[in-house]
Amino acid sequence: MAADKPAAPADRRASALARLADERIDHRFKALPPDADGLTVGELAAERRNLFTGGFTTPVLALSAERLEHNLALMEEYATRHSLAFAPHGKTSMAPRLFERQLAHGAWGITLAVPHQVRVAREFGVARIFLANELVDAAALRWLSSELDSDPDFRFICYVDSVRGVELMDAALRSAGARRAVDVVVELAAGDGARTGARTEADCAAVADAVASAGTLRLVGVAGYEGEVPDATPERVHAWLRRLIALAAEFDAAGRFKGDGVPGALDEIVVSAGGSAWFDAVADEFAAIPQLSLPVLKLLRSGAYVSHDDGHYKHLTPFNRVPEEGALHPAFRLWTQVVSRPTAEQAFVNAGKRDAAYDLDLPAAQVVRRADGTEVAADGVTVTGLSDQHGWLRTAPGADLEVGDWVGLGLSHPCTSFDKWQLIPLVEADGTVTDYIRTYF
Numbered sequence: 001m002a003a004d005k006p007a008a009p010a011d012r013r014a015s016a017l018a019r020l021a022d023e024r025i026d027h028r029f030k031a032l033p034p035d036a037d038g039l040t041v042g043e044l045a046a047e048r049r050n051l052f053t054g055g056f057t058t059p060v061l062a063l064s065a066e067r068l069e070h071n072l073a074l075m076e077e078y079a080t081r082h083s084l085a086f087a088p089h090g091k092t093s094m095a096p097r098l099f100e101r102q103l104a105h106g107a108w109g110i111t112l113a114v115p116h117q118v119r120v121a122r123e124f125g126v127a128r129i130f131l132a133n134e135l136v137d138a139a140a141l142r143w144l145s146s147e148l149d150s151d152p153d154f155r156f157i158c159y160v161d162s163v164r165g166v167e168l169m170d171a172a173l174r175s176a177g178a179r180r181a182v183d184v185v186v187e188l189a190a191g192d193g194a195r196t197g198a199r200t201e202a203d204c205a206a207v208a209d210a211v212a213s214a215g216t217l218r219l220v221g222v223a224g225y226e227g228e229v230p231d232a233t234p235e236r237v238h239a240w241l242r243r244l245i246a247l248a249a250e251f252d253a254a255g256r257f258k259g260d261g262v263p264g265a266l267d268e269i270v271v272s273a274g275g276s277a278w279f280d281a282v283a284d285e286f287a288a289i290p291q292l293s294l295p296v297l298k299l300l301r302s303g304a305y306v307s308h309d310d311g312h313y314k315h316l317t318p319f320n321r322v323p324e325e326g327a328l329h330p331a332f333r334l335w336t337q338v339v340s341r342p343t344a345e346q347a348f349v350n351a352g353k354r355d356a357a358y359d360l361d362l363p364a365a366q367v368v369r370r371a372d373g374t375e376v377a378a379d380g381v382t383v384t385g386l387s388d389q390h391g392w393l394r395t396a397p398g399a400d401l402e403v404g405d406w407v408g409l410g411l412s413h414p415c416t417s418f419d420k421w422q423l424i425p426l427v428e429a430d431g432t433v434t435d436y437i438r439t440y441f
Helices: 009-022 041-047 065-081 096-103 115-124 138-150 163-175 201-214 232-255 280-285 311-318
Strands: 060-064 110-112 128-134 155-160 182-189 217-223 269-273 297-302 332-343 348-349 364-369 376-377 382-384 390-397 407-410 423-427 434-436
Touching: 009 096, 041 434, 060 065, 065 096, 065 423, 096 110, 096 115, 096 434, 110 115, 115 128, 115 138, 138 155, 138 163, 138 182, 155 163, 155 201, 155 217, 163 182, 163 201, 163 217, 163 269, 182 201, 182 269, 201 217, 201 232, 232 269, 232 280, 269 280, 280 297, 364 382
Parallel strands: 060 423, 110 128, 128 155, 155 182, 182 217, 217 269, 269 297
Antiparallel strands: 060 332, 332 348, 332 407, 348 390, 364 376, 364 407, 382 390, 423 434
């Protein structure tokens, strides 16, 4: 009897996503209605409960269904308009249901940062993964080798930035008996004092030489992260991007992308960059990539757009510089409840560091919801600090705030908002919860 063929990527994704709906609601998932215990996620979603009247407890993080869809569509249109392939960074949400939405909106694949994240994406059938890191963990490389060998449709690319790293990768892959070479891109550092990456073009060439000698790796392009350019200005970011493009052209002219001695002909050269603060510069410079010996996959990796925010990225997004291209909408709101009003100048809500992102900016009070369902702007209400489970509010004279009121907070930094919640209600504008977003951190 012939061996069963691996499931097609789309079938594998559909099957895994369907299993998400079968997970049982219980004490693991904060804020969900206590009377929903024992229901499956799918059953609870089918009830279409209201966030404010359906038994949800505070604090509760809500993701706007309409704003999420707007952001997904906007970045799809942006990438298409600028002839960019798009592999949004999945570490932002670590939510397979959102990965699927991103892929449905034209994403080439998903970018990730560490082996655990790659395993999550593969469990949910993601067929193309860009690992924006050098992978030197022998156990992870053994797993990766097995995954590549068992699925010929799986495309995986990762950074290399050191000769030592290449040697470790090669040794681990040889020990694993790898049959498929691992595709790699040389990472060019964004400058002195930046994060990872080979610091100079000469360093990059030495890494490329090591890849050519390895036999278990295949050089497919160059990459980096312009968000680490020191003291970034438009001029400095554009200058670094031009260095990255020139490096790709130099490697191509030197025949480094021929993959001599590695099975499998290369059919494209990968040039990749793009965080959430400078993707307009990436689009501008990548439009000027010269003709190379093979087609170029111009791969953008911005990830925070999926929910955007009310702080850090609200101020940094390139759409502020190019408003004619559109605008992202903040899709998160953390609903919390006033539990103490000790003085006329002070109040406390029941959400703190365990619930709200605070690494870049404190949350911002946006709206107050009364017991009768009326909502008013949170005028005169300011978040001044967070304890583990309390938010400290300063209230100006005349601020109308009572114990029991719900306060809607805007958050800064999506990456540290998603990671505090395992199951996030997806909420329509009228408060109807239509789905639940499972995260895997």
